[in-house]
Amino acid sequence: MPANELLKTIKQIVKDTVNAGKPATILYGTVNAVSPLSIKIDQKTFIPQSQLQLSRNVTDFQIQMDSADGTKTSVNVYNSLKKDEGVTLLRMPGGQQFLIIDRTGGYSVNGTGVDGSASAINLSAAVLAYKSTVESVAADYGMTAYVPLILAVMMQESGGNGKDPMQSAEGEYNTKYPKVPNGITDPNYSIQCGIQELHKALQIAGCKGPGDQPGISMALQIYNYGPAFYLGRADGKWNGCKTWSQAAAAEYHNATGEGDPLYVPHVLRYYRISNTGTVGANWAKLKAVGDSLLGTPYVLGGNTPHKAMDCSSFVCYVFTHSGVKNMPRCTAQGIFDNYCKAISASEAVAGDIIFFKGTYNCGETITHVGIYAGNGTMLEEGGTQVQYTSCTTPYWKQHFYSYGRVK
Numbered sequence: 182m183p184a185n186e187l188l189k190t191i192k193q194i195v196k197d198t199v200n201a202g203k204p205a206t207i208l209y210g211t212v213n214a215v216s217p218l219s220i221k222i223d224q225k226t227f228i229p230q231s232q233l234q235l236s237r238n239v240t241d242f243q244i245q246m247d248s249a250d251g252t253k254t255s256v257n258v259y260n261s262l263k264k265d266e267g268v269t270l271l272r273m274p275g276g277q278q279f280l281i282i283d284r285t286g287g288y289s290v291n292g293t294g295v296d297g298s299a300s301a302i303n304l305s306a307a308v309l310a311y312k313s314t315v316e317s318v319a320a321d322y323g324m325t326a327y328v329p330l331i332l333a334v335m336m337q338e339s340g341g342n343g344k345d346p347m348q349s350a351e352g353e354y355n356t357k358y359p360k361v362p363n364g365i366t367d368p369n370y371s372i373q374c375g376i377q378e379l380h381k382a383l384q385i386a387g388c389k390g391p392g393d394q395p396g397i398s399m400a401l402q403i404y405n406y407g408p409a410f411y412l413g414r415a416d417g418k419w420n421g422c423k424t425w426s427q428a429a430a431a432e433y434h435n436a437t438g439e440g441d442p443l444y445v446p447h448v449l450r451y452y453r454i455s456n457t458g459t460v461g462a463n464w465a466k467l468k469a470v471g472d473s474l475l476g477t478p479y480v481l482g483g484n485t486p487h488k489a490m491d492c493s494s495f496v497c498y499v500f501t502h503s504g505v506k507n508m509p510r511c512t513a514q515g516i517f518d519n520y521c522k523a524i525s526a527s528e529a530v531a532g533d534i535i536f537f538k539g540t541y542n543c544g545e546t547i548t549h550v551g552i553y554a555g556n557g558t559m560l561e562e563g564g565t566q567v568q569y570t571s572c573t574t575p576y577w578k579q580h581f582y583s584y585g586r587v588k
Contacts, residue, residue, distance in 0.1 A: 347375025
């Protein structure tokens with residue numbers, strides 16, 4: 182079902198449900214079989230193909246793309262459902278027909294390598310159309326495990342649109358085209374240059390693999406700012422940074438006026454790390470809600486999503502609205518006392534909660550809280566905004582109190 186037909190169908194469903202005076206129902210299921218298609222809702226409920234309508238998000242289709250010579254080329258996008266994939270369905274009026282809107286998480290591409298695995302999520306059809314090209318070029322540079330990361334970068338840079346999809350014209354590996362924004366007019370060459378840029382950034386950052394979030398974060402910021410973010414600048418405006426943090430990214434931008442200080446969280450909207458044995462079952466749900474609040478300003482006592490929050494209101498909101506745990510607004514101390522049991526650092530996985538003490542004087546022992554994101558990082562409302570940041574810096578080590586797991 183093309184996008185325009187999907188929109189018409191959803192509008193009609195909304196109209197019908199309003200007329201009927203009954204709310205529309207969103208369901209989540211799993212592909213039980215593909216030929217014929219069958220969706221499993223729970224242990225007893227299966228929806229057969231005869232009751233399913235499919236949007237283009239879950240079918241194979243063709244798109245037209247610009248070639249290097251200016252002509253149009255038809256590209257096949259193979260996006261049909263596979264067994265065990267999760268899907269989001271909209272129950273249509275009457276209750277006997279269901280529209281599969283998308284996969285849970287959108288288009289995805291998986292990859293594995295040293296130090297865990299990862300997937301690119303919420304990719305556009307235009308980005309997905311470059312997947313085979315990216316895989317081929319990535320193999321030439323030993324970057325196969327990083328294909329999901331490359332696609333996530335492309336999604337942030339261009340959404341797969343234009344002739345310089347990796348926005349690599351201004352990088353050092355472009356030797357054929359003008360070094361100006363969108364200067365490259367050959368998408369394949371853009372991908373070659375961009376992959377080399379990212380490969381170098383990963384090396385400088387000392388990234389251990391696709392699941393090394395601190396290394397990935399540093400590499401992404403280097404891709405955006407250039408190696409000077411890590412190494413320092415000759416003009417003295419920046420002395421270098423060996424551990425990525427949102428604060429450091431902002432400081433570099435303020436000092437130089439260059440790049441995107443939110444580049445890392447922007448790319449991480451399309452990149453999900455799944456380290457075997459280090460990710461809790463609820464992390465994907467928590468991350469989805471938390472990521473939707475990235476950049477929300479920090480205001481002590483704030484409790485307004487997307488406008489003003491503090492550390493505890495952020496954690497309470499994420500756990501409540503992800504469906505993981507109903508957690509009415511309280512302080513960081515209250516979260517620990519009322520909703521958590523203490524666990525050791527060796528037990529902590531992404532999706533657990535991390536607590537700190539003595540960060541300011543508020544009359545309670547625990548004064549700051551964040552959601553542990555694995556690999557020494559946390560998702561927090563702190564500093565100036567909701568952000569991913571390292572929780573292993575000297576400051577946070579000094580103020581660490583405990584990890585907690587919701588009861």
